[in-house]
Amino acid sequence: MKRRDDEKLHLEREAISIFVNIYNRNHPVKQRLLYQQEKPDAVLQNAKRQKLGLEVTHLFFGSEEAKMLFGRSQETSCSLESLDVLVEELNKRIARKEQKINGYSHDYPVALLIRNASPVFGMSNILAVKDRIRKPQPYFTHTWFLSRDGSEEWLLKDLNDLIAADEGVN
Known part of the structure; x- marks a missing residue:
């Protein structure tokens, strides 16, 4: 369990740095x-000394892809590598994080950072299907997508x- 916590902390710190x-x-x-910290994962401070909580999550197709990327799987490929599956997982992540925000510190606003860990699909793929992405509720100040x-x-x-x-276009 300690190894997983260290890996998670390292991944979060890397995403925050980027x-x-x-x-x-x-x-x-x-x-x-x-x-x-926990809940939210990090606290940032701007040059005006204002704090911002940052909740970090990583987007994978699913648990098997995550295990593969961490070297914990015997599989060599994911069978569900489709943009539809990725968008579905993205929408689930947004909803899951929105459900958890009530347990976070409310001493400062909180933003959500979603880091795309998929080696198959990138930012242009997400932009092409932005109409299928679940509209984030206003629980987070921003819902950042890093890819x-x-x-x-x-x-x-x-x-x-x-x-x-x-x-606005429609």
């Missing part, structure tokens, strides 16, 4: 990791903005 780097390149008020897209570079989009923009 998020902070991209966020700070694109926003005038910079963020930094203040500390990691690669065919290169080593990470991209960051706020799902709230993507879905709102799509709704």
